[in-house]
Structures are given as structure tokens and as C-alpha cells.
């Protein structure tokens with residue numbers, strides 16, 4: 001019903017993915033999609049724009065109600081209305097949460113390879129970064145709680161969890177989250193769970209909202225999610241910060257107010273309402289399209305470029321390519337991808353520890369474009 005094959009030029013729209021890059025390279029890097037948003041979102045925005053007056057907003061419309069319904073339906077867990085706050089973006093929320101919940105000198109855990117801004121967030125407010133690298137057995141990544149037990153001390157106050165995990169594509173299971181949650185409760189570590197990719201999981205997997213794992217954990221954590229990745233509206237400032245614990249919530253809200261960010265963007269309210277209210281059918285079709293893109297890529301690599309191994313994804317539209325068999329160092333690999341394959345991917349090294357020899361590829365694009373990218377890669381490898 002929806003046409004994800006349609007090519008929509010994004011050039012000259014001030015977009016990061018296409019306009020801020022060297023011409024001639026096929027951009028498959030930054031985590032947004034080359035698809036139009038659901039038609040209902042486009043229509044709602046057009047209607048709002050047609051009104052022509054864009055003065056200060058005073059509230060959130062039905063934003064919170066439609067979010068609650070969305071989460072109840074898709075995850076079997078729903079926040080209470082008063083638990084919900086917003087932020088212009090998840091990264092902004094992470095910085096504000098660190099400001100709200102730490103003192104300089106506190107330590108913050110992240111689990112690389114991971115979304116790069118986590119590094120900056122964990123070093124903000126005078127905090128110290130504590131890395132607990134994921135364990136990779138050659139096929140699958142796991143959290144390493146034994147290793148973490150050796151590293152943790154009383155200065156550790158926060159963990160920033162990526163769930164599902166960008167860039168390695170894991171959708172953490174309920175058991176894994178329970179074990180992590182228990183660990184953090186024992187060590188009095190509050191978890192910030194960045195669930196921005198939660199709506200984008202492959203059909204065989206199920207996202208578990210961390211707060212849904214236990215009542216005790218619900219009180220010891222914060223969920224950050226957003227419609228931005230899901231409906232491809234990342235350029236519209238809107239994300240959710242869900243906090244059941246009253247003390248943590250009031251600490252966050254104070255920083256939000258003191259940052260002058262308590263009022264929403266008028267287009268954000270319109271887009272969020274329309275997306276969560278009408279976007280589900282579109283999303284379900286998108287997920288099938290993305291799954292097919294993943295299968296195409298997996299088959300192509302296995303058959304024609306076996307030197308590049310795909311780490312089997314469970315969620316996100318970001319594929320994690322193990323390029324170590326190409327025998328190139330990181331600098332050589334980056335220039336091989338850019339200069340020989342004429343692709344713009346994300347070098348694994350930007351995701352920190354454990355990223356060497358990997359590249360991240362965004363496959364949220366029309367299939368014809370994905371095929372061009374794979375053919376370019378094949379040509380480069382085959383010389």
C-alpha cells in the first residue's frame with residue numbers, strides 16, 4: 001500500500017545525510033531514512049502550516065495520550081500520564097539527565113561499541129566515563145556483567161543503556177534486561193534506557209521496555225524514546241522522557257525548565273499526534289520492507305562478498321559489517337569504502353572500543369539504491 005520504492009531526492013533540503021557530504025558518494029550513514037513519513041503525518045503538518053500563525057505553544061495536545069496508547073499496544077507496558085516529560089531530542093535529554101542526576105566526579109557506564117554521543121554525555125557535568133565493552137563471540141554480542149562487577153565502585157551513579165543497541169543491532173531479551181536491572185539495583189546505579197530504536201525490530205524479535213521488567217526496576221530508571229526514528233521525523237524536535245520515580249522526575253524537570261525547553265515546538269505536537277495515532281499501518285509495512293532489505297543484503301554479502309561478514313541484526317535499520325577479513329587497517333578501510341566503493345558509511349571506530357575493522361551501513365532506503373550500494377561494494381572488493 002505504501003511506496004517505499006519511491007525515490008525522493010533529498011538534495012538541497014539542508015539535510016545532513018545528502019547535503020553535508022562530498023558529492024558522488026552514496027550516503028548510507030546518519031540514522032535517518034530516505035522514505036517519506038506516513039501520509040497522515042505529512043497531511044497534518046501541511047494543515048498546521050496552512051494555518052499560518054506559528055506563535056508560542058501552550059501544551060502538548062493529545063501527545064501523551066497517544067504515546068500511552070502506542071506503548072500499551074506495542075509493548076504491553078504503559079506509563080502513567082504524569083510520568084511523561086519531553087525533550088527536543090534524545091541526545092538533549094541524555095545531557096539534561098546527566099546534569100540532573102550526577103555530581104562532578106561521578107562515574108557513568110556505557111557499553112561500546114555504541115552510539116558515539118554516549119561518550120560525550122558520559123563525560124559531561126564533570127563525570128568520568130566507565131566503559132564496559134560488549135562481549136563479541138564472532139557472531140553475537142552480549143553484555144558482560146562479570147567484567148562490570150570487577151570495574152564498578154561506589155562512584156558509579158548512572159548507566160546509559162542502548163536498547164535496541166546501535167550499532168550492533170541487538171534487541172536485548174527480557175532475561176538480559178532483568179540481569180542488568182538486578183545488577184544496577186544492587187549497586188545503586190540508575191539506568192537511563194535509550195529506546196529510540198524500539199519500534200524498529202525485526203519480526204522474530206520483541207522489544208522489552210526496560211521499565212516493564214519489574215516494579216523495582218521501574219523506579220530505578222528512565223526511558224527515553226521518540227517517534228523520530230520510527231516515522232522518519234528526526235528533523236522535528238520531539239522525544240519522550242518517561243520517569244516513574246518522582247524524585248528522578250522532578251530533578252529532570254528542573255533542568256528542563258532551567259534550560260528554557262519546557263514548551264514544545266508547534267510542529268512537533270502536530271507530527272507526534274498524527275504519527276502515533278495513524279502511523280501504525282505504515283510502520284508495519286515499513287518493517288517488512290526493511291526486513292527484505294536486510295535479507296537482500298545478507299544474501300548478497302554471503303554469496304558475492306563473503307569477505308564482509310554481516311553481524312545478524314535483531315533490530316534497527318543499521319547493519320554492522322565485520323570487514324576484518326579484508327586485511328585493511330582502519331584508515332585503509334575508510335578510504336577503501338569512500339574512494340574505491342564510493343559509499344559513505346560510518347566507520348566502526350567512531351563507535352569507540354570494539355569498533356575497529358567494522359563499518360555501519362544504513363539500509364533504510366529504496367531497494368534499488370541499496371542494490372547500487374552493494375554492487376559498488378562488490379566492484380571495489382573484486383578490484
Ligand SMILES: Cc1ncc(COP(=O)(O)O)c(C=O)c1O
Pocket residue numbers: 031088089090091092115162166194196226228234239
Ligand atoms: C541510540 C541513539 N540515541 C539517540 C539518537 C539521536 O536522538 P535525537 O536525534 O533524538 O537526539 C540516535 C540517532 O541515531 C541513536 O542511535
